[in-house]
Amino acid sequence: MSATKQAISQLPRNVWVVTITSFLTDISSEMIFNLLPLFLANVLGIRMAGIGLIEGVAESTASLLKVFSGWFSDRVGKRKRLAVAGYGISAVAKPFLLIVGSWWGVFTVRFAERVGKGVRTAPRDALIADSIDENHRGLAFGLHRAGDTAGAVVGLLLALVIVWASQSGALSLSRETFQRAVWVSLVPAFLAVLVLAWGARETAVTGPKRQAPELSWQGLDQRFRRFLVVLVLFTLGNSADAFLILRAQERGLGVLGILGMLVMFNVLYTVLAGPLGSLSDRVGRRKVILGGWLFYAVLYLGFGLATAVWHIVLLFVLYGIYYGAVEGTARAYVADIVTKEQRGTAYGLYHAGVGLAALPA
Numbered sequence: 001m002s003a004t005k006q007a008i009s010q011l012p013r014n015v016w017v018v019t020i021t022s023f024l025t026d027i028s029s030e031m032i033f034n035l036l037p038l039f040l041a042n043v044l045g046i047r048m049a050g051i052g053l054i055e056g057v058a059e060s061t062a063s064l065l066k067v068f069s070g071w072f073s074d075r076v077g078k079r080k081r082l083a084v085a086g087y088g089i090s091a092v093a094k095p096f097l098l099i100v101g102s103w104w105g106v107f108t109v110r111f112a113e114r115v116g117k118g119v120r121t122a123p124r125d126a127l128i129a130d131s132i133d134e135n136h137r138g139l140a141f142g143l144h145r146a147g148d149t150a151g152a153v154v155g156l157l158l159a160l161v162i163v164w165a166s167q168s169g170a171l172s173l174s175r176e177t178f179q180r181a182v183w184v185s186l187v188p189a190f191l192a193v194l195v196l197a198w199g200a201r202e203t204a205v206t207g208p209k210r211q212a213p214e215l216s217w218q219g220l221d222q223r224f225r226r227f228l229v230v231l232v233l234f235t236l237g238n239s240a241d242a243f244l245i246l247r248a249q250e251r252g253l254g255v256l257g258i259l260g261m262l263v264m265f266n267v268l269y270t271v272l273a274g275p276l277g278s279l280s281d282r283v284g285r286r287k288v289i290l291g292g293w294l295f296y297a298v299l300y301l302g303f304g305l306a307t308a309v310w311h312i313v314l315l316f317v318l319y320g321i322y323y324g325a326v327e328g329t330a331r332a333y334v335a336d337i338v339t340k341e342q343r344g345t346a347y348g349l350y351h352a353g354v355g356l357a358a359l360p361a
Contacts, residue, residue: 008143008274014131015140017199018083018124019147024192025087026151028185029113031159032097034262035178036106037242038255042172046103054107055242062114063355070122070348074341079127084197086120089113091189097182122347129335129343130203135281137335138288141328142277149270149323151188153263158184160259173255223337224346228353231330234293235357237300244303244316251309264317272324277332285333292325 040046040054069086073079093112100106125141132140159181166177217225248258280288299322302315331347338346 008139011136011140011143012131014200014203015128015143017196018128019144020199021087021192021196022144022148023151023154024188024195025090026148027155027158028091028094028187028189028192030152030155030262030266031162031181031185032094032178034156034245034259035159035163035173035181035255036110037245038173038249038258039175039178040103040106041246043175043178044101044103044106050103051242051246054103054110058107058111058114060356062111062118063352065115065118066122066351066355067345067348069119070126070344070346070351073123073126073344078202079123079130079344080196080200080202082123083120083127083200084193086116086118086123087193087196088116089119090116091186091193092116094182094189095186098179118351121351122344125331125334125347126343127200127203129331129347130340134336137332138277138280138285138329139274140277141332142274142280142324143328145277145324145328146270146273149266149273152266153270155185155188156259156263156266160256160263163255163259167255220342220346220349221337221339224334227333227337228349231350232353232357235354238357244312247303248309248312248316251312253309253313257313261313261316264313265320268317268320269323272321273328276325277328280329280332285329285336288325288329289333292322292329295325296322 037051037055040051046054069082073082090113093109093116096109096112097106100109128140128144129137162181162184163173163177166180167174245258245262248261249255253261276288299315299319303312306312306315331350334346334350335343
Protein backbone atom coordinates (compact mmCIF):
# COMPACT_ATOMS: atom_id res chain seq x y z
CA MET A 1 0.00 0.00 0.00
CA SER A 2 2.85 2.40 0.85
CA ALA A 3 4.49 1.64 -2.50
CA THR A 4 1.23 2.49 -4.27
CA LYS A 5 0.91 5.76 -2.35
CA GLN A 6 4.49 6.65 -3.26
CA ALA A 7 3.83 5.85 -6.92
CA ILE A 8 0.71 8.03 -6.86
CA SER A 9 2.68 10.94 -5.39
CA GLN A 10 5.24 10.63 -8.18
CA LEU A 11 2.79 10.60 -11.08
CA PRO A 12 3.64 13.33 -13.62
CA ARG A 13 1.82 16.62 -14.08
CA ASN A 14 -0.08 15.57 -17.21
CA VAL A 15 -1.74 12.62 -15.48
CA TRP A 16 -3.09 14.90 -12.75
CA VAL A 17 -4.17 17.66 -15.17
CA VAL A 18 -6.01 15.23 -17.45
CA THR A 19 -7.59 13.56 -14.43
CA ILE A 20 -8.87 16.91 -13.11
CA THR A 21 -10.16 17.78 -16.59
CA SER A 22 -12.07 14.52 -16.81
CA PHE A 23 -13.34 15.00 -13.25
CA LEU A 24 -14.83 18.39 -14.13
CA THR A 25 -16.20 17.20 -17.48
CA ASP A 26 -17.95 14.26 -15.90
CA ILE A 27 -19.52 16.47 -13.25
CA SER A 28 -21.10 18.34 -16.14
CA SER A 29 -21.98 15.37 -18.34
CA GLU A 30 -23.38 13.08 -15.67
CA MET A 31 -25.65 15.84 -14.39
CA ILE A 32 -27.52 15.94 -17.68
CA PHE A 33 -26.89 12.83 -19.77
CA ASN A 34 -28.16 10.36 -17.16
CA LEU A 35 -31.33 12.47 -17.05
CA LEU A 36 -31.52 12.62 -20.85
CA PRO A 37 -33.29 9.24 -21.34
CA LEU A 38 -35.88 10.36 -18.79
CA PHE A 39 -36.21 13.75 -20.52
CA LEU A 40 -36.77 12.04 -23.86
CA ALA A 41 -39.29 9.57 -22.46
CA ASN A 42 -41.12 11.71 -19.87
CA VAL A 43 -41.08 15.18 -21.50
CA LEU A 44 -40.83 14.56 -25.25
CA GLY A 45 -42.68 11.23 -25.25
CA ILE A 46 -40.02 9.35 -27.24
CA ARG A 47 -40.32 5.57 -27.13
CA MET A 48 -37.51 3.25 -26.12
CA ALA A 49 -36.58 2.38 -29.72
CA GLY A 50 -36.13 6.08 -30.52
CA ILE A 51 -33.96 6.60 -27.44
CA GLY A 52 -31.79 3.66 -28.47
CA LEU A 53 -31.49 5.05 -32.00
CA ILE A 54 -30.39 8.49 -30.74
CA GLU A 55 -27.80 6.99 -28.40
CA GLY A 56 -26.56 4.38 -30.86
CA VAL A 57 -26.23 6.56 -33.96
CA ALA A 58 -24.66 9.49 -32.08
CA GLU A 59 -22.14 7.27 -30.33
CA SER A 60 -21.26 5.11 -33.31
CA THR A 61 -21.02 7.84 -35.94
CA ALA A 62 -18.92 10.05 -33.69
CA SER A 63 -16.69 7.05 -32.96
CA LEU A 64 -15.33 7.25 -36.49
CA LEU A 65 -13.78 10.60 -35.58
CA LYS A 66 -11.72 8.93 -32.88
CA VAL A 67 -9.74 7.03 -35.50
CA PHE A 68 -8.90 10.12 -37.54
CA SER A 69 -8.29 12.31 -34.49
CA GLY A 70 -5.92 9.75 -33.00
CA TRP A 71 -4.12 9.24 -36.30
CA PHE A 72 -3.87 13.00 -36.84
CA SER A 73 -2.31 13.44 -33.38
CA ASP A 74 0.33 10.88 -34.41
CA ARG A 75 0.89 12.59 -37.74
CA VAL A 76 1.36 16.11 -36.38
CA GLY A 77 2.99 14.98 -33.15
CA LYS A 78 0.50 16.95 -31.03
CA ARG A 79 -1.91 15.52 -28.47
CA LYS A 80 -2.88 18.49 -26.30
CA ARG A 81 -4.39 20.80 -28.93
CA LEU A 82 -6.79 18.16 -30.24
CA ALA A 83 -7.79 17.19 -26.71
CA VAL A 84 -8.54 20.82 -25.81
CA ALA A 85 -10.53 21.28 -29.03
CA GLY A 86 -12.60 18.19 -28.30
CA TYR A 87 -13.46 19.26 -24.77
CA GLY A 88 -14.32 22.71 -26.13
CA ILE A 89 -16.76 21.33 -28.73
CA SER A 90 -18.58 19.28 -26.10
CA ALA A 91 -18.84 22.27 -23.75
CA VAL A 92 -20.24 24.55 -26.46
CA ALA A 93 -22.88 21.97 -27.46
CA LYS A 94 -24.43 21.56 -24.00
CA PRO A 95 -26.21 24.96 -23.68
CA PHE A 96 -28.41 24.08 -26.66
CA LEU A 97 -30.16 21.47 -24.49
CA LEU A 98 -31.90 24.44 -22.86
CA ILE A 99 -33.93 25.13 -26.00
CA VAL A 100 -34.48 21.75 -27.69
CA GLY A 101 -38.08 20.65 -28.06
CA SER A 102 -37.98 17.62 -30.34
CA TRP A 103 -36.15 14.33 -30.76
CA TRP A 104 -34.08 15.61 -33.68
CA GLY A 105 -32.98 18.63 -31.63
CA VAL A 106 -31.79 16.34 -28.85
CA PHE A 107 -30.12 14.11 -31.43
CA THR A 108 -28.24 17.08 -32.92
CA VAL A 109 -26.96 18.26 -29.55
CA ARG A 110 -26.07 14.73 -28.46
CA PHE A 111 -24.28 14.13 -31.73
CA ALA A 112 -22.29 17.38 -31.46
CA GLU A 113 -21.31 16.56 -27.88
CA ARG A 114 -20.17 13.10 -29.01
CA VAL A 115 -18.18 14.67 -31.85
CA GLY A 116 -16.26 16.56 -29.19
CA LYS A 117 -15.63 13.30 -27.38
CA GLY A 118 -14.53 11.72 -30.65
CA VAL A 119 -12.00 14.49 -31.24
CA ARG A 120 -10.52 14.45 -27.74
CA THR A 121 -10.51 10.84 -26.54
CA ALA A 122 -7.66 9.21 -28.47
CA PRO A 123 -5.22 12.16 -28.18
CA ARG A 124 -6.03 12.45 -24.46
CA ASP A 125 -5.33 8.77 -23.78
CA ALA A 126 -2.13 8.99 -25.83
CA LEU A 127 -1.11 12.03 -23.79
CA ILE A 128 -1.45 10.00 -20.59
CA ALA A 129 0.41 7.01 -22.06
CA ASP A 130 3.24 9.24 -23.32
CA SER A 131 3.63 10.76 -19.85
CA ILE A 132 4.12 7.59 -17.78
CA ASP A 133 6.42 4.55 -17.84
CA GLU A 134 5.12 1.02 -18.37
CA ASN A 135 5.53 -0.03 -14.72
CA HIS A 136 2.99 2.54 -13.51
CA ARG A 137 0.77 2.80 -16.58
CA GLY A 138 -2.07 0.78 -15.08
CA LEU A 139 -2.06 3.00 -11.99
CA ALA A 140 -2.07 6.16 -14.12
CA PHE A 141 -5.03 5.05 -16.24
CA GLY A 142 -6.78 3.69 -13.16
CA LEU A 143 -6.37 7.04 -11.43
CA HIS A 144 -7.69 8.81 -14.50
CA ARG A 145 -10.76 6.57 -14.60
CA ALA A 146 -11.22 7.10 -10.85
CA GLY A 147 -11.13 10.88 -11.32
CA ASP A 148 -13.49 10.63 -14.26
CA THR A 149 -15.92 8.53 -12.24
CA ALA A 150 -15.59 10.65 -9.10
CA GLY A 151 -16.80 13.52 -11.27
CA ALA A 152 -19.75 11.34 -12.22
CA VAL A 153 -20.55 10.85 -8.52
CA VAL A 154 -20.45 14.59 -7.85
CA GLY A 155 -22.51 15.30 -10.96
CA LEU A 156 -25.13 12.75 -10.02
CA LEU A 157 -25.32 14.10 -6.47
CA LEU A 158 -25.84 17.60 -7.82
CA ALA A 159 -28.52 16.30 -10.18
CA LEU A 160 -30.14 14.49 -7.27
CA VAL A 161 -30.22 17.70 -5.22
CA ILE A 162 -31.69 19.63 -8.15
CA VAL A 163 -34.38 16.99 -8.75
CA TRP A 164 -35.21 16.77 -5.04
CA ALA A 165 -35.44 20.55 -4.68
CA SER A 166 -37.50 20.93 -7.86
CA GLN A 167 -39.93 18.03 -7.82
CA SER A 168 -39.16 15.88 -4.76
CA GLY A 169 -40.31 12.27 -5.17
CA ALA A 170 -42.09 12.55 -8.53
CA LEU A 171 -41.81 9.48 -10.75
CA SER A 172 -41.35 11.47 -13.99
CA LEU A 173 -38.84 14.19 -14.86
CA SER A 174 -40.09 17.69 -15.75
CA ARG A 175 -38.65 20.03 -18.39
CA GLU A 176 -37.95 22.76 -15.80
CA THR A 177 -35.92 20.40 -13.63
CA PHE A 178 -33.87 19.21 -16.60
CA GLN A 179 -33.13 22.80 -17.65
CA ARG A 180 -31.92 23.68 -14.14
CA ALA A 181 -29.49 20.77 -14.30
CA VAL A 182 -28.20 21.96 -17.69
CA TRP A 183 -27.54 25.48 -16.38
CA VAL A 184 -25.50 24.21 -13.44
CA SER A 185 -23.58 21.76 -15.65
CA LEU A 186 -22.14 24.53 -17.82
CA VAL A 187 -19.76 25.80 -15.11
CA PRO A 188 -17.60 22.65 -14.75
CA ALA A 189 -17.82 22.00 -18.52
CA PHE A 190 -16.06 25.24 -19.46
CA LEU A 191 -13.74 25.13 -16.43
CA ALA A 192 -12.46 21.73 -17.63
CA VAL A 193 -11.40 23.24 -20.97
CA LEU A 194 -9.44 25.98 -19.20
CA VAL A 195 -7.67 23.52 -16.87
CA LEU A 196 -6.46 21.36 -19.77
CA ALA A 197 -5.48 24.32 -21.94
CA TRP A 198 -3.36 25.95 -19.23
CA GLY A 199 -2.15 22.93 -17.27
CA ALA A 200 -1.14 20.19 -19.71
CA ARG A 201 2.23 19.88 -21.42
CA GLU A 202 2.79 18.43 -24.88
CA THR A 203 4.67 15.09 -24.92
CA ALA A 204 4.29 13.59 -28.40
CA VAL A 205 7.22 12.83 -30.67
CA THR A 206 8.15 15.89 -32.71
CA GLY A 207 10.90 17.04 -35.01
CA PRO A 208 11.68 17.38 -38.75
CA LYS A 209 13.05 13.82 -39.06
CA ARG A 210 10.01 12.19 -37.54
CA GLN A 211 8.24 9.69 -39.81
CA ALA A 212 4.49 10.34 -39.99
CA PRO A 213 2.57 7.06 -39.54
CA GLU A 214 0.11 5.77 -42.12
CA LEU A 215 -3.46 4.98 -41.20
CA SER A 216 -2.94 1.28 -41.82
CA TRP A 217 -4.38 -1.80 -40.10
CA GLN A 218 -1.44 -3.93 -41.24
CA GLY A 219 1.03 -1.42 -39.85
CA LEU A 220 -0.14 -1.99 -36.26
CA ASP A 221 1.24 -4.59 -33.89
CA GLN A 222 -0.35 -8.02 -34.35
CA ARG A 223 -1.09 -8.22 -30.61
CA PHE A 224 -3.13 -5.03 -30.81
CA ARG A 225 -5.08 -6.29 -33.81
CA ARG A 226 -5.96 -9.52 -32.00
CA PHE A 227 -6.99 -7.62 -28.88
CA LEU A 228 -9.19 -5.25 -30.88
CA VAL A 229 -10.98 -8.12 -32.65
CA VAL A 230 -11.70 -9.82 -29.32
CA LEU A 231 -12.86 -6.51 -27.82
CA VAL A 232 -15.29 -5.89 -30.69
CA LEU A 233 -16.74 -9.39 -30.34
CA PHE A 234 -17.22 -8.80 -26.62
CA THR A 235 -18.88 -5.43 -27.22
CA LEU A 236 -21.40 -7.00 -29.60
CA GLY A 237 -22.89 -8.65 -26.53
CA ASN A 238 -23.41 -5.29 -24.82
CA SER A 239 -26.40 -2.92 -24.73
CA ALA A 240 -26.87 0.75 -23.88
CA ASP A 241 -26.80 1.43 -20.14
CA ALA A 242 -29.75 3.78 -20.76
CA PHE A 243 -31.95 0.68 -21.12
CA LEU A 244 -30.93 -0.50 -17.65
CA ILE A 245 -31.97 2.89 -16.25
CA LEU A 246 -35.35 2.68 -17.99
CA ARG A 247 -35.76 -0.94 -16.82
CA ALA A 248 -35.32 0.24 -13.23
CA GLN A 249 -37.95 2.95 -13.77
CA GLU A 250 -40.29 0.39 -15.34
CA ARG A 251 -40.00 -1.69 -12.18
CA GLY A 252 -41.09 1.31 -10.07
CA LEU A 253 -37.90 3.16 -9.19
CA GLY A 254 -38.41 6.95 -9.17
CA VAL A 255 -36.03 9.62 -10.48
CA LEU A 256 -34.36 10.09 -7.09
CA GLY A 257 -33.95 6.33 -6.71
CA ILE A 258 -32.36 6.07 -10.16
CA LEU A 259 -29.90 8.83 -9.35
CA GLY A 260 -29.08 7.14 -6.05
CA MET A 261 -28.43 3.86 -7.87
CA LEU A 262 -26.10 5.61 -10.31
CA VAL A 263 -24.24 7.29 -7.45
CA MET A 264 -23.58 3.95 -5.73
CA PHE A 265 -22.42 2.41 -9.02
CA ASN A 266 -19.98 5.25 -9.63
CA VAL A 267 -18.68 5.25 -6.05
CA LEU A 268 -17.75 1.58 -6.37
CA TYR A 269 -16.16 2.24 -9.77
CA THR A 270 -14.16 5.16 -8.35
CA VAL A 271 -12.91 3.22 -5.34
CA LEU A 272 -11.78 0.20 -7.37
CA ALA A 273 -10.35 1.80 -10.56
CA GLY A 274 -7.01 2.84 -9.05
CA PRO A 275 -6.29 -0.36 -7.07
CA LEU A 276 -7.32 -2.64 -9.94
CA GLY A 277 -5.23 -0.59 -12.38
CA SER A 278 -2.27 -0.91 -10.01
CA LEU A 279 -2.98 -4.64 -9.73
CA SER A 280 -2.59 -4.93 -13.50
CA ASP A 281 0.89 -3.41 -13.16
CA ARG A 282 1.80 -6.33 -10.88
CA VAL A 283 -0.06 -9.40 -12.18
CA GLY A 284 -0.53 -8.42 -15.84
CA ARG A 285 -3.22 -6.63 -17.81
CA ARG A 286 -4.73 -9.72 -19.42
CA LYS A 287 -5.62 -11.42 -16.14
CA VAL A 288 -7.43 -8.34 -14.83
CA ILE A 289 -9.29 -7.77 -18.13
CA LEU A 290 -10.38 -11.40 -18.43
CA GLY A 291 -11.59 -11.39 -14.83
CA GLY A 292 -13.63 -8.25 -15.52
CA TRP A 293 -15.19 -9.75 -18.65
CA LEU A 294 -16.22 -12.92 -16.82
CA PHE A 295 -17.80 -10.84 -14.06
CA TYR A 296 -19.67 -8.80 -16.70
CA ALA A 297 -21.13 -11.97 -18.21
CA VAL A 298 -22.46 -13.08 -14.82
CA LEU A 299 -24.01 -9.65 -14.20
CA TYR A 300 -25.86 -9.56 -17.52
CA LEU A 301 -27.22 -13.02 -16.87
CA GLY A 302 -28.55 -11.56 -13.64
CA PHE A 303 -30.11 -8.59 -15.45
CA GLY A 304 -31.92 -11.02 -17.72
CA LEU A 305 -33.32 -12.96 -14.77
CA ALA A 306 -34.11 -9.95 -12.53
CA THR A 307 -37.76 -9.50 -11.61
CA ALA A 308 -37.73 -7.08 -8.64
CA VAL A 309 -36.44 -3.51 -8.54
CA TRP A 310 -33.90 -4.34 -5.82
CA HIS A 311 -32.40 -7.00 -8.11
CA ILE A 312 -31.72 -4.37 -10.76
CA VAL A 313 -30.33 -1.86 -8.26
CA LEU A 314 -27.95 -4.42 -6.73
CA LEU A 315 -26.72 -5.67 -10.09
CA PHE A 316 -26.25 -2.14 -11.43
CA VAL A 317 -24.17 -1.14 -8.40
CA LEU A 318 -21.99 -4.27 -8.79
CA TYR A 319 -21.56 -3.26 -12.45
CA GLY A 320 -18.96 -0.82 -11.10
CA ILE A 321 -16.59 -3.74 -10.41
CA TYR A 322 -16.48 -4.59 -14.11
CA TYR A 323 -15.80 -0.98 -15.11
CA GLY A 324 -13.12 -0.59 -12.44
CA ALA A 325 -11.32 -3.70 -13.63
CA VAL A 326 -11.48 -3.21 -17.40
CA GLU A 327 -11.72 0.44 -18.47
CA GLY A 328 -8.35 1.75 -17.29
CA THR A 329 -6.52 -1.57 -17.63
CA ALA A 330 -7.53 -1.99 -21.28
CA ARG A 331 -6.20 1.47 -22.14
CA ALA A 332 -2.93 0.74 -20.38
CA TYR A 333 -2.70 -2.54 -22.31
CA VAL A 334 -3.07 -0.70 -25.63
CA ALA A 335 -0.08 1.50 -24.73
CA ASP A 336 1.91 -1.63 -23.84
CA ILE A 337 1.52 -3.24 -27.26
CA VAL A 338 1.96 -0.34 -29.71
CA THR A 339 4.81 2.09 -30.30
CA LYS A 340 4.65 5.66 -29.04
CA GLU A 341 4.41 6.95 -32.62
CA GLN A 342 1.22 4.90 -33.19
CA ARG A 343 -0.56 5.37 -29.88
CA GLY A 344 -3.00 7.99 -31.11
CA THR A 345 -4.05 5.79 -34.04
CA ALA A 346 -4.31 2.73 -31.78
CA TYR A 347 -6.47 4.53 -29.24
CA GLY A 348 -8.65 5.86 -32.02
CA LEU A 349 -9.21 2.35 -33.38
CA TYR A 350 -9.76 1.01 -29.87
CA HIS A 351 -12.50 3.53 -29.04
CA ALA A 352 -14.01 3.40 -32.53
CA GLY A 353 -14.18 -0.38 -32.42
CA VAL A 354 -16.09 -0.26 -29.15
CA GLY A 355 -18.35 2.57 -30.32
CA LEU A 356 -19.23 1.06 -33.71
CA ALA A 357 -19.89 -2.39 -32.25
CA ALA A 358 -22.28 -0.77 -29.79
CA LEU A 359 -24.77 0.17 -32.56
CA PRO A 360 -25.71 -3.37 -33.65
CA ALA A 361 -25.41 -4.48 -30.02
